[in-house]
Amino acid sequence: MSTSRTEAFSDGVFAIAATLLVLELRVPHVEPGGLSSALLERWPSYATYVVSFLTIGIIWVNHHAVMERIRVVNRPLLFMNLLFLMAVAVIPFPTALLADYLREGHDERLAAAVYGGTMALMGVTFGVTWAYAVISGLLHENVDPDRARRSLWIFVLGNPLYLLAIGASLLSARLALAIYALLALFYMFDVLPPLEQGYETSPVPSNQQGSTS
Amino acid sequence: MSTSRTEAFSDGVFAIAATLLVLELRVPHVEPGGLSSALLERWPSYATYVVSFLTIGIIWVNHHAVMERIRVVNRPLLFMNLLFLMAVAVIPFPTALLADYLREGHDERLAAAVYGGTMALMGVTFGVTWAYAVISGLLHENVDPDRARRSLWIFVLGNPLYLLAIGASLLSARLALAIYALLALFYMFDVLPPLEQGYETSPVPSNQQGSTS
Amino acid sequence: MSTSRTEAFSDGVFAIAATLLVLELRVPHVEPGGLSSALLERWPSYATYVVSFLTIGIIWVNHHAVMERIRVVNRPLLFMNLLFLMAVAVIPFPTALLADYLREGHDERLAAAVYGGTMALMGVTFGVTWAYAVISGLLHENVDPDRARRSLWIFVLGNPLYLLAIGASLLSARLALAIYALLALFYMFDVLPPLEQGYETSPVPSNQQGSTS
Amino acid sequence: MSTSRTEAFSDGVFAIAATLLVLELRVPHVEPGGLSSALLERWPSYATYVVSFLTIGIIWVNHHAVMERIRVVNRPLLFMNLLFLMAVAVIPFPTALLADYLREGHDERLAAAVYGGTMALMGVTFGVTWAYAVISGLLHENVDPDRARRSLWIFVLGNPLYLLAIGASLLSARLALAIYALLALFYMFDVLPPLEQGYETSPVPSNQQGSTS
Numbered sequence: 111m112s113t114s115r116t117e118a119f120s121d122g123v124f125a126i127a128a129t130l131l132v133l134e135l136r137v138p139h140v141e142p143g144g145l146s147s148a149l150l151e152r153w154p155s156y157a158t159y160v161v162s163f164l165t166i167g168i169i170w171v172n173h174h175a176v177m178e179r180i181r182v183v184n185r186p187l188l189f190m191n192l193l194f195l196m197a198v199a200v201i202p203f204p205t206a207l208l209a210d211y212l213r214e215g216h217d218e219r220l221a222a223a224v225y226g227g228t229m230a231l232m233g234v235t236f237g238v239t240w241a242y243a244v245i246s247g248l249l250h251e252n253v254d255p256d257r258a259r260r261s262l263w264i265f266v267l268g269n270p271l272y273l274l275a276i277g278a279s280l281l282s283a284r285l286a287l288a289i290y291a292l293l294a295l296f297y298m299f300d301v302l303p304p305l306e307q308g309y310e311t312s313p314v315p316s317n318q319q320g321s322t323s
Numbered sequence: 324m325s326t327s328r329t330e331a332f333s334d335g336v337f338a339i340a341a342t343l344l345v346l347e348l349r350v351p352h353v354e355p356g357g358l359s360s361a362l363l364e365r366w367p368s369y370a371t372y373v374v375s376f377l378t379i380g381i382i383w384v385n386h387h388a389v390m391e392r393i394r395v396v397n398r399p400l401l402f403m404n405l406l407f408l409m410a411v412a413v414i415p416f417p418t419a420l421l422a423d424y425l426r427e428g429h430d431e432r433l434a435a436a437v438y439g440g441t442m443a444l445m446g447v448t449f450g451v452t453w454a455y456a457v458i459s460g461l462l463h464e465n466v467d468p469d470r471a472r473r474s475l476w477i478f479v480l481g482n483p484l485y486l487l488a489i490g491a492s493l494l495s496a497r498l499a500l501a502i503y504a505l506l507a508l509f510y511m512f513d514v515l516p517p518l519e520q521g522y523e524t525s526p527v528p529s530n531q532q533g534s535t536s
Numbered sequence: 537m538s539t540s541r542t543e544a545f546s547d548g549v550f551a552i553a554a555t556l557l558v559l560e561l562r563v564p565h566v567e568p569g570g571l572s573s574a575l576l577e578r579w580p581s582y583a584t585y586v587v588s589f590l591t592i593g594i595i596w597v598n599h600h601a602v603m604e605r606i607r608v609v610n611r612p613l614l615f616m617n618l619l620f621l622m623a624v625a626v627i628p629f630p631t632a633l634l635a636d637y638l639r640e641g642h643d644e645r646l647a648a649a650v651y652g653g654t655m656a657l658m659g660v661t662f663g664v665t666w667a668y669a670v671i672s673g674l675l676h677e678n679v680d681p682d683r684a685r686r687s688l689w690i691f692v693l694g695n696p697l698y699l700l701a702i703g704a705s706l707l708s709a710r711l712a713l714a715i716y717a718l719l720a721l722f723y724m725f726d727v728l729p730p731l732e733q734g735y736e737t738s739p740v741p742s743n744q745q746g747s748t749s
Numbered sequence: 750m751s752t753s754r755t756e757a758f759s760d761g762v763f764a765i766a767a768t769l770l771v772l773e774l775r776v777p778h779v780e781p782g783g784l785s786s787a788l789l790e791r792w793p794s795y796a797t798y799v800v801s802f803l804t805i806g807i808i809w810v811n812h813h814a815v816m817e818r819i820r821v822v823n824r825p826l827l828f829m830n831l832l833f834l835m836a837v838a839v840i841p842f843p844t845a846l847l848a849d850y851l852r853e854g855h856d857e858r859l860a861a862a863v864y865g866g867t868m869a870l871m872g873v874t875f876g877v878t879w880a881y882a883v884i885s886g887l888l889h890e891n892v893d894p895d896r897a898r899r900s901l902w903i904f905v906l907g908n909p910l911y912l913l914a915i916g917a918s919l920l921s922a923r924l925a926l927a928i929y930a931l932l933a934l935f936y937m938f939d940v941l942p943p944l945e946q947g948y949e950t951s952p953v954p955s956n957q958q959g960s961t962s
Contacts, residue, residue, distance in 0.1 A: 115330070115387055117754070122338025125761025128838060129769065130342065135842040137849050145856035149863070163838065167831040171824070174754055185384070189511065192380040199341060199376065203348040210350050217358035224362070298828065328543070328600055335551025343555065398597070402724065405593040412554060412589065416561040423563050430571035437575070541756070541813055548764025556768065611810070615937065618806040625767060625802065629774040636776050643784035650788070 113177050116191060120177075123195045124170040127202060128163050134206040135159060154212035157287060158225075162205040165294040166198060169232065172297060176236075179258070179303070180243050181250045190242055194235035197228060204228045212283055222279035222286040229290060230272035237265035257303035271296070326390050329404060333390075336408045337383040340415060341376050347419040348372060367425035370500060371438075375418040378507040379411060382445065385510060389449075392471070392516070393456050394463045403455055407448035410441060417441045425496055435492035435499040442503060443485035450478035470516035484509070539603050542617060546603075549621045550596040553628060554589050560632040561585060580638035583713060584651075588631040591720040592624060595658065598723060602662075605684070605729070606669050607676045616668055620661035623654060630654045638709055648705035648712040655716060656698035663691035683729035697722070752816050755830060759816075762834045763809040766841060767802050773845040774798060793851035796926060797864075801844040804933040805837060808871065811936060815875075818897070818942070819882050820889045829881055833874035836867060843867045851922055861918035861925040868929060869911035876904030896942035910935070 135155050138148035180187070204225040211221040243249060244258045271293055279286030348368050351361035393400075417438040424434040456462060457471045484506055492499030561581050564574035599620075606613070630651040637647040669675060670684045697719055705712030774794050777787035812833075819826070843864040850860040882888060883897045910932055918925030 115334075118331070118757070119334050119338055119383060121754070121758050121761060122334060123342055125758055126339055126342040126765055127345070128834075129762055129765040130345065132766070132769065132839050132841050133346070133772070135839070137842075137845050139849070139853075140856070142855035145850065145859050149859075159839070160835070163835045164831065167834070168828075170758060171827055171831075185511070188384055189381075192377065192384075195341075195380070196373070196376045200345050200348070200372070202345050203350075206350050210352070211358065214352075216355035217353070220358050220362075298824070328547075331544070332547050332551055332596060335547060336555055339552055339555040340558070343558065346559070398724070401597055402594075405590065405597075408554075408593070409586070409589045413558050413561070413585070415558050416563075419563050423565070424571065427565075429568035430566070433571050433575075541760075544757070545760050545764055545809060548760060549768055552765055552768040553771070556771065559772070611937070614810055615807075618803065618810075621767075621806070622799070622802045626771050626774070626798070628771050629776075632776050636778070637784065640778075642781035643779070646784050646788075 113180055113183050116183050116188065117174065117177050120173060120191065120195060121170070123199050124166055124173070127199050128166040128170075130202050131159050131162055131166075131205060134202060134209060152209075152213065155209040158205045158209040158212075161287060161291045161294060162201055165229065165290070165297075166201060168294050168297045169198065169236065173236070176240050176243070179250055179253045180248050182248055184246075184248065187239065187242060187246075187248065190235065190239040194232065194239055197232040197235050200228060201232075208283065208287065212287075218283035219279055219281075219286075222283035223276050226272055226276035226279055226286060226290065229293070230269060230276065233265075233269045233272055237262075237269060240265060254303050261303055326393055326396050329396050329401065330387065330390050333386060333404065333408060334383070336412050337379055337386070340412045341379040341383075343415045344372050344375055344379075344418060347415060347422060365422075365426065368422040371418045371422040371425075374500060374504045374507060375414050378442065378503070378510075379414060381507050381510045382411065382449065386449070389453050389456070392463055392466045393461050395461055397459075397461065400452065400455060400459075400461065403448065403452040407445065407452055410445040410448050413441060414445075421496065421500070425500075431496035432492055432494075432499075435496035436489050439485055439489035439492055439499060439503065442506070443482060443489065446478075446482045446485055450475075450482060453478060467516050474516055539606055539609050542609050542614065543600065543603050546599060546617065546621060547596070549625050550592055550599070553625050554592040554596075556628045557585050557588055557592075557631060560628060560635060578635075578639065581635040584631045584635040584638075587713060587717045587720060588627050591655065591716070591723075592627060594720050594723045595624065595662065599662070602666050602669070605676055605679045606674050608674055610672075610674065613665065613668060613672075613674065616661065616665040620658065620665055623658040623661050626654060627658075634709065634713070638713075644709035645705055645707075645712075648709035649702050652698055652702035652705055652712060652716065655719070656695060656702065659691075659695045659698055663688075663695060666691060680729050687729055752819055752822050755822050755827065756813065756816050759812060759830065759834060760809070762838050763805055763812070766838045767805040767809075769841050770798050770801055770805075770844060773841060773848060791848075791852065794848040797844045797848040797851075800926060800930045800933060801840050804868065804929070804936075805840060807933050807936045808837065808875065812875070815879050815882070818889055818892045819887050821887055823885075823887065826878065826881060826885075826887065829874065829878040833871065833878055836871040836874050839867060840871075847922070847926070851926075857922035858918055858920075858925075861922035862915050865911055865915035865918055865925060865929065868932070869908060869915065872904075872908045872911055876901075876908060879904060893942050900942055 135152075138145070138152065140148045183191075204221070204227075208218070208221045208225045211218040241262050244255075244262060247255075249255065249258055275286055275289040275293060278289055348365075351358070351365065353361045396404075417434070417440075421431070421434045421438045424431040454475050457468075457475060460468075462468065462471055488499055488502040488506065491502055561578075564571070564578065566574045609617075630647070630653075634644070634647045634651045637644040667688050670681075670688060673681075675681065675684055701712055701715040701719065704715055774791075777784070777791065779787045822830075843860070843866075847857070847860045847864045850857040880901050883894075883901060886894075888894065888897055914925055914928040914932060917928055
């Protein structure tokens, strides 16, 4: 199976999971004049919406960077990717859980730990998928295998950060949410080995544009 | 109509049905300190989420394997595929039904049978679609017609397994759920005749990569 | 803008609208032993689910047949297509309305008329989009303009059938639902002028398969 | 990363956000004979549905026009596009808010201002994405850089219109909704510099059609 079909299905799951987050922003029903305070009181819903949307979006960028470096997808890789997508697709649930209990003001630390556990599960399944592709030799020939193998350390080192955030959630749910936001920003950095002479700055050859437009 | 457009629409239905499953994981509203037990009590929601997500994901893999072997899509095939997609898209309903009644502790065997009936319907419509393509000569020339015809036996033999699972659901809903999980894993095996010299291990030719990236 | 991007967005709306229909199949909450009768009592939800899913799926097939015959998409065509998609995307609402009032046993004829009105709106916007493409000369050169112009009569004649169904809904909502199901089957017939020597039976040339797989 | 993958993910978010709007059209539950007045009373839901659907659809058209003019996507552009998509994906929430409070008849001006704020956020992030692409030299060589730079003024001038609409919402929520509808129509005009000799009227070369069908 080509990587393009795997990407199409994965893109669908990413886009739907990110867009379903809005269903957790429920309209409050209040007495006349009470809307502004009711909307402000719901800040946890907006904060968790932003953190979850950006996390899904940034992981989508990294998922594509990984898929660009994979030459061919075999069945084991497909099923690892499926477990990863299952963790992505479930994100709206811990997002709603954390938002609701931050607002209720009790049990919010457990909710923050569940949120962090989902993020850690996503990180681990993502790292395992990349590690399997590197170790099984499924990469494009223009990816340096040594640099690919060294990039695995970033994933090995990155996941304990989520464990730290889960630990912080036992102290304060708000602190944990701030750390989750920082971890999303951390994932913005490109840690994968470059493809050819830098795939980002090189123009797309004109003979490819016909088929991609 | 080319198979690519049929795949794009089918991919959309697969991805959306799989991602909508998360809407059934509702946030419990509890007294202070009651969240952990409320979350644990909802294990049927998580178990059915995992089984349904993996079943949809694995069927998606097999759907692509079938589509890769089909040369051209005609109107009858499109409408068989549509009936199959209707069975896929309805999965979130029996999933929620089974989760809710496993938790309520009554009528759960009927709910498990409805779940199995939906899965059997999906299996039958999938098998009929493949059988129609094989019998009507819609396959690629590099698919061995004899092996394709023999692969139909797998589908004929596979569907009674769902009937067995529906029977088991009358004994125990939990046993039935375990069998549904095993059947999803059973579908992970590739039973279709190979395309050329094995489409999974052969690298994508470099002149195709431009259009698939 | 190429037709491919318009098709991708349209495919998304079709697939999502069809898959969102499942959210209207709500799990009934009953006393022990009451599930089977509660599920049977909800037959209008299943019947309207099937009719709406098949209608959306069949209209998707016809939308692609139209898009295949269009050479280039201009802004007016894009906005007509957008109005058509707005009618497609709203279908889950009249579907739920008809299902709920068929079950409640009152006001179901108004609900059936609203359902038919939505279908008629979809048919009219679809016909207007095709008519605009034919009249403005946006078709592929291998579509016979005379046959394209004659095909417009089918649309002009097809839409009054929905008006008849709306009329029938004032007599009986169940009769109207049966007519809507028949109209969906009516749309299964291919009424558009052929593309080249019949696009359905001709094999996809092998040099195209690389970019579409 | 090629623009095609960014477009695929963006298309998904646009199509899902537009289609999720239907979930806010809830079925009213009334006494026998009360359905027609209950449906009419819900006009704000239909009006906001139409305005939001058309706004998302028209912004989708413009997003593609921008993406067609961009040669290559780098990480900063991806994250600006992500912020833009976050504003698009949230639209169902202010849509439901405005519909509910227009019907309740109180606090509707605040709801209209929140709606306008979301639209302004979408406009600003869209303009910033285009401005970054123009200033950073990420455009195709067949886009006139001078005309591209001048087109930025349209965005600078367009966004204060949303501020005006937010101001109008403090006077009347209905007036504001009418202005939002007019602003969507305003976005129908093509203000970007042309691509080559006009991309809309030039036929797609036949060697491209194979890969886009």
